Structures are given as C-alpha cells and as structure tokens.
Amino acid sequence: MNIKNEDKIIRIIKYAPPILAIIISILLSISLYLNNEVNFKNQEKFIEQEYIKNNKEIIKSQVDRIYHLIQKEQHSTENNLKTSLKNRVNEAYSIAMNIYNENKELDNNILKKMISDALREIRFNNKRGYFFIYNFDHECILLPLAKELEGTSFYNYQDANGAYVIRNIIDIVKTQKEGFYQWKYYKPSDKKKQYKKLGFNKHFEPFNWVIGTGEYIEDFENDQKAKILNFISDLKYPNNGYIFALDYNGNYLTHIKKDIIGLNSLEAKDTRTNQTIIDAINTSKNNGSGYITYIQNKKPGIDMPMKKTSYVRGFDKWDMLIGKGFYEDDVKQRVEKEKNLLKEKFHEDLEQIFLITIIFSLVLLILSINLSRVLKNKFDSYKKEINDKLEYITKQNETLAHQSKMAAIGSMINNIAHQWRQPLSMILSTSTGIELKKEIGVLSDDDFKKSIKHINDATRYLSNTIEDFRTYFSKNKEKIEFSIKDVIEATLNIVNPQLIYKNIIVKNNTKDFQTYGLKNELIQVVINLINNAKDELEKIDQEEKYIFIDSYIENQEIILTILDNAGGVPKEIIEHIFEPYFTTKHQSQGTGIGLYMTEEIITKHLNGSIDIKNHEYYYNDKKFLGAKVTIKLILV
Structure with missing residues (x-):
C-alpha cells in the first residue's frame, strides 16, 4: 500500500471511537434481531418437524390397521371357503332329501331326474359354483358345465397330480359320510390349465350318491380381496x-x-x-x-x-x-398459524430494537457524517479495485469457456473420426476396385454405376454423421415413423461392397414393418452389427459365409434378427460384450459405435431391447453355429 493510502488510514483511526460506538450499536441491534429471528426459525422448524413426525405416525398407524385386517382376512380364506362349501352342499342335500321324501312312491329313475333337475341350474359364488353328483360306481350323474359327460364313468379320471379324484372322493364319503377334498380341475374359461380346487362332498344315502361342490381357491381368494x-x-x-x-x-x-x-x-x-x-x-x-x-x-x-x-x-x-x-x-397451514403467533412477539422485539437504534443514531449523527465522507472515499477506491478484479475474472472465465469449448470440439472430432473410419475405408476400397477394373479392361458401365452409387451413399452417410453427432445426446432429436425394411436396405447400400469383396452372402428377409424413433441411429446400429459379423466371418476358413437378416411380429413388437455362421461368441466373454470398453479386437481394428453404444441407442433412444446368443441351425442341409442378435422395437 502506498503512502497516500497510509495517511488515509491514519485519519480513519482518529474517528475510530465514534465509529466503534456506532458499530456497537449496530451489532447490538443486529444481535437482538438475529437472536429473535433464530428463535423464530427454530420454533418454525420444530413445529414443522413435529407435525411431520406426528402425521407420519398417524398414517403409519392407519395403514398398519388396514394391513392387519387384510392379513386376518387372508388367513381366514380357507376356513371361510370351507364353511361356504359345506353350507352349500348341505342346502343341496336338503333339497334332494325333501324331493325324495315327498315323492317316494315314484320310480327311482324319475326321482333321480327330479333331484338332478332341481340342482342343475343353481349357481353361487358369482355364478362360478355349481353342484355335481356321482354314484358309488363312479358314474357321473350331474355335471352342469359338461352335461355331455353325464352318464360316463370317472373311475380312471386323474387330475394334474395323478390323483384319482372321484375314487378318493367316494372313499372319503364311504368312510366319513362327508368331508373335504382338494384336487385340480379345469376352469370353464381355461380348458388348458388345471387349478387348485377345494370341494366338500356328502353321502346321499337313498341312492348311494355323492353330492358335492367345489371352488377354485384362487377365485375365492380374489373375491375376498375384492x-x-x-x-x-x-x-x-x-x-x-x-x-x-x-x-x-x-x-x-x-x-x-x-x-x-x-x-x-x-x-x-x-x-x-x-x-x-x-x-x-x-x-x-x-x-x-x-x-x-x-x-x-x-x-x-x-x-x-x-x-x-x-x-x-x-x-x-x-x-x-x-x-x-x-x-x-x-403442514404449511399448521406452521403458518404458529408462525403468526410468533410474528406478533417478533414485532414487539423489533420495536425495542428500533428504539435503541434511533437513540444511538441521534447521539452519533455528527460523527456519522464525517465518517461517511471517509468511508465514501475508501469505498470509491475499493470499488475501483473490485471493478478491476471483476474485469480480470471475466477475462479468465472467457478463457476457460473457450478452452472448454475447444475440448468439446476435440471430443466431437474424435467421435466423428471414429464413425467415419468404416465408410472412408469402403470408399477407398470401392474406388480402388474401379481403378483396378479399369486398368485390366473389365470395368462395365453397370459396375461403374453401382460403385459410384455406393460411394455416393457412403458420402451422404458421412455428411449425415456430422449432424447426427451434433444432436446425438440432445433431447430435441426428432423422432419419425419409418420402415424397418428401408433401414436394412439403406444399411446394405453402404456395407454391401465390402461384404461382396469378402465373399459374404447376405440373406435379407425383412418385411415392411413401421416403427417410431430415430431412423439414422438404427442405421448406425445395424451397420455396427453387420460389421461385427463381417469381422468374425473373416477370421474363419470356410467357403460359405452368410449373414441372415429377418424381421417378424411377436407380442405386438417388431423382432429384428441378424444371424451369422462365424462359430458364435465364446462362452467366457458373451456376458461381457455389452460392457463399455470391452473388445476382443486390437485397438487399430475398432470400428463402428461399439456394442455398448449399440445397446445404449436401442434401449434409451429407440425404447427397445437387444440380446445376443449363440444359435445352432441348418441351412441348405448344412449345420452352422453363429451369433444371433435379436432386437425388439416398437410396432406402429
């Protein structure tokens, strides 16, 4: 600090006592104010915490009461079901016995029909329940839901567990007169699967019948739940x-x-x-x-x-x-009520603080004027220093922002270079092929047009890559409806020259299914997967090299599969192939966006899923093993 500034400091010291007095008055005022404010905030926070705590205890208690009620009902489900079944069978037994007692003079066959007809249309348990009758010779007398089986023998009938249901029921009734039995049986709405069923059966002595009914445990429990x-x-x-x-x-x-x-x-x-x-x-x-x-x-x-x-x-x-x-x-409403009470006291304390401040201010007014002049000068000086500092900091921030921007551009260039490597290689190989064919005189117009088309397609792809990388992680990417078939055809237009050069045959059987998402990113995914298959096929020494591409609909989803015959993925690495930075290739051979990025695009950008498994199959009467990629996408 220079001499001039030192003189200013000395002059300031002369006024230190009055300044100190003002500072003390201000600090006292602030202290009183802050003390009251802290008390107010603590009270406010305490009220809020207590209210939240109490409400948590209340809602927990209310939920726990309902939970225990549900638990009690669930535990009593089987007992309730047994009681219901037994009461129903007893009702049926009473009906049958009344008909028998009142019509004993009639022929037994007539009586049997009257009883069967009386019970046939009775339904209960939400129209699921019905009565059945079997005689002791295992013959079905009444089965309302399968009338065509009445009169047939159920002696050899077994449920899904292999139990002889009717034999066991008759044995129970013969020894105990009545009893419960559990078996499995088809639901009227599902003839393919058997479900657990609990039944109650009772001996009807006049005809040596078994009158019973049953209920699917799952259905009864669902009623309880409802x-x-x-x-x-x-x-x-x-x-x-x-x-x-x-x-x-x-x-x-x-x-x-x-x-x-x-x-x-x-x-x-x-x-x-x-x-x-x-x-x-x-x-x-x-x-x-x-x-x-x-x-x-x-x-x-x-x-x-x-x-x-x-x-x-x-x-x-x-x-x-x-x-x-x-x-x-x-919570806020409750706190607000308490807060209003605290505010009243807080305002009273503020009035006292204000009075003290006024007294000190009047006493020290003259000293304050002089002090303000000094402080103004010092303030102007510090203000200039602060402005200089701010200007310096601003320039530093601009430099850092520029460096950050350049780093981002460098990262983007690296990504684009990584993405361009394969298309540039294809352009080079295609142009070299044109030149070679021209030199040896075998370049036809058709070859020339096809090669130029491949180079144009690859060039357009390179151009699109710049825009695609620019907006790759942006939320504003435009999603469109597009055809899976168009994606595969666009992809093959780019990679076919290399596949043909490597004697790899592509069998494309994709259909014109419509999906919704980012078309260009799906093209990148398919290019990467086909290139991976190509790289693996190059490693094997066999005459026939295939890549099969297929699509179909399953469970309202588009299934896109890519299958090669390169021998599959080694078992020890197949579970790691979607991990970031995992590769079986040398760094110099890495191309495409990688399987990790492929999975990221499919799952996060296309709302789909991807899976890779080894698949053994036959083609042209020959057995092959290869990696099968299965992609599931939205069906529009």
Whole structure:
C-alpha cells in the first residue's frame, strides 16, 4: 500500500471511537434481531418437524390397521371357503332329501331326474359354483358345465397330480359320510390349465350318491380381496384423506379417484413421474414398508400438483401394497398459524430494537457524517479495485469457456473420426476396385454405376454423421415413423461392397414393418452389427459365409434378427460384450459405435431391447453355429 493510502488510514483511526460506538450499536441491534429471528426459525422448524413426525405416525398407524385386517382376512380364506362349501352342499342335500321324501312312491329313475333337475341350474359364488353328483360306481350323474359327460364313468379320471379324484372322493364319503377334498380341475374359461380346487362332498344315502361342490381357491381368494378393496375404498378420512392400493405391476386397485382404478400408473398419471410408483413397489417388496415423498399431480379438492409424503406397506401374498399420505400444504397451514403467533412477539422485539437504534443514531449523527465522507472515499477506491478484479475474472472465465469449448470440439472430432473410419475405408476400397477394373479392361458401365452409387451413399452417410453427432445426446432429436425394411436396405447400400469383396452372402428377409424413433441411429446400429459379423466371418476358413437378416411380429413388437455362421461368441466373454470398453479386437481394428453404444441407442433412444446368443441351425442341409442378435422395437 502506498503512502497516500497510509495517511488515509491514519485519519480513519482518529474517528475510530465514534465509529466503534456506532458499530456497537449496530451489532447490538443486529444481535437482538438475529437472536429473535433464530428463535423464530427454530420454533418454525420444530413445529414443522413435529407435525411431520406426528402425521407420519398417524398414517403409519392407519395403514398398519388396514394391513392387519387384510392379513386376518387372508388367513381366514380357507376356513371361510370351507364353511361356504359345506353350507352349500348341505342346502343341496336338503333339497334332494325333501324331493325324495315327498315323492317316494315314484320310480327311482324319475326321482333321480327330479333331484338332478332341481340342482342343475343353481349357481353361487358369482355364478362360478355349481353342484355335481356321482354314484358309488363312479358314474357321473350331474355335471352342469359338461352335461355331455353325464352318464360316463370317472373311475380312471386323474387330475394334474395323478390323483384319482372321484375314487378318493367316494372313499372319503364311504368312510366319513362327508368331508373335504382338494384336487385340480379345469376352469370353464381355461380348458388348458388345471387349478387348485377345494370341494366338500356328502353321502346321499337313498341312492348311494355323492353330492358335492367345489371352488377354485384362487377365485375365492380374489373375491375376498375384492371385498377388502371395496371396504378400503369406502373408508373416509378428514381433509380428503384416503387409503390407496396398487398391485406390484403398478395397477391401481383402489383410490379416491374412481376413474383411475384399474389403470396402470403410466396411464393414470397420478404422480409427476412413474419412478414414484417404482419406488413405492420396491420399498414394499424389498423392505416390507417405508415412507416415500413425491409430487401428486392433483391433490383431491384443489386439483393442483402438491408435494406428498406417504407410508406404504406391501402384502406379498396378494402381490399388492397399500398406503396413505399427507400433503406439504397442510403442514404449511399448521406452521403458518404458529408462525403468526410468533410474528406478533417478533414485532414487539423489533420495536425495542428500533428504539435503541434511533437513540444511538441521534447521539452519533455528527460523527456519522464525517465518517461517511471517509468511508465514501475508501469505498470509491475499493470499488475501483473490485471493478478491476471483476474485469480480470471475466477475462479468465472467457478463457476457460473457450478452452472448454475447444475440448468439446476435440471430443466431437474424435467421435466423428471414429464413425467415419468404416465408410472412408469402403470408399477407398470401392474406388480402388474401379481403378483396378479399369486398368485390366473389365470395368462395365453397370459396375461403374453401382460403385459410384455406393460411394455416393457412403458420402451422404458421412455428411449425415456430422449432424447426427451434433444432436446425438440432445433431447430435441426428432423422432419419425419409418420402415424397418428401408433401414436394412439403406444399411446394405453402404456395407454391401465390402461384404461382396469378402465373399459374404447376405440373406435379407425383412418385411415392411413401421416403427417410431430415430431412423439414422438404427442405421448406425445395424451397420455396427453387420460389421461385427463381417469381422468374425473373416477370421474363419470356410467357403460359405452368410449373414441372415429377418424381421417378424411377436407380442405386438417388431423382432429384428441378424444371424451369422462365424462359430458364435465364446462362452467366457458373451456376458461381457455389452460392457463399455470391452473388445476382443486390437485397438487399430475398432470400428463402428461399439456394442455398448449399440445397446445404449436401442434401449434409451429407440425404447427397445437387444440380446445376443449363440444359435445352432441348418441351412441348405448344412449345420452352422453363429451369433444371433435379436432386437425388439416398437410396432406402429
């Protein structure tokens, strides 16, 4: 610091006492103010924390009560089912016995028909339940859902476990008069699979019949589940509170908004992001229960987005979770009430602080004027220094930004060079082929046109690559509807010259299926996969070298497959091929975008999936082994 500045400092020291007095008064005022403000903030924070804590305990208690109710109902399912089945069979037995007792004078065949007809149309358990009758000779007397089997023998009938169902039922009835039995049987709506069924059977003595009924355990449990969900849906809580339930697939089972019940969370859009539902399911499945905080798109009653904290608990036996929450604005309303009370006291303290400040200010007013002049001069000096510093910092920031930009450009150039290597190689080999054929006099017009077309296609691809890399990770990439067949044909236009040169035959059987996404990136993926197949085929010593490309529809998805006959991928590396920086090639041979980037494009940019497996097959009566790439894409 120069002498002039030292003199200024000396002059400032002369005024130190009054300045110190003012500073003390200011610090005292600030101290009182801050002390009150800290107390206010602490009280505000304490109230908020206590309210959140209390609400968490409340919603946990409410959810736990519902959980225990569900648990109790689930545990009693089998007993309830047994009671229901036994009561139904007893009703049927009473009907049959009344008909028999009132019509004993009639012929037995007539009586049997009257009883069968009386029971045939009776349905229960949501129209699933019905009665069946067998005699002790294992003959079916009544089977309403398969009337064509009445009169036939079920002596040798076995369920999926190999149990002789009718034999076992008759043995139980003969020894115990009545009893329960569990077996497997087809549902009316599914004749391909047998389901667990619990039945109750009773001996009808006049004709040595077995009268019984059964219920699919799964269906009865679903009825119990529906009953519980209806109960939950009818529960009412203050401030539009409600219990919600979802299955582990993200489908709403119950909610205060009736219109989203039955919808998947992706369709319902009750939360701002579907990750909320994924977190709720994972918390319920992995931890049993827990709290999640998220944004609900429409709070009941105000239909506005609101932050919400919910407690969720999973019930794994029914593959579902239940939960209840509270909203941030309710917390704020409670805090606001307490805050208003604190503000009143805070304002009283501020009045005292203001009075003290006024007194000190009046006493030291004259000294303050002199002090302000000095401070103004010093301020001007410091201001200039600060401006100089800011100018220096600004220049430094501009330099750093330029360096960062140049680094980004360098990275982009490296990526483009990596992507251009293969097309440039194709252009070189094609142009060399033209030159060679010209020299030896075998260059036909057709060869010349085809070669020029390949060079033009590759050149256009190189041009498109610049734009594609520029917007590669941008969210503004334009997605379009395009044909899988067009993609394959465009790809083959680029890589065919090298495949032909290497004596590799491509069998293209793609169909004109439409998908939606980034067409140019899919072309890059296919080029990379075909080049990988080409590289592997070059390593093997065999006359026939093939690449098969096919597409078909499966489960409303486009399946695109690329299969070679290069011997497959070694077992020890096949599980690592999608890892970043993993390669079996020398660095100088690396081309394309790599399998790691290929998977990134398929999964993140095209919303699809990719898988590679070794595949053994026959072609032209010859057995081959190769790597089969399977890509699944959206079907438009």
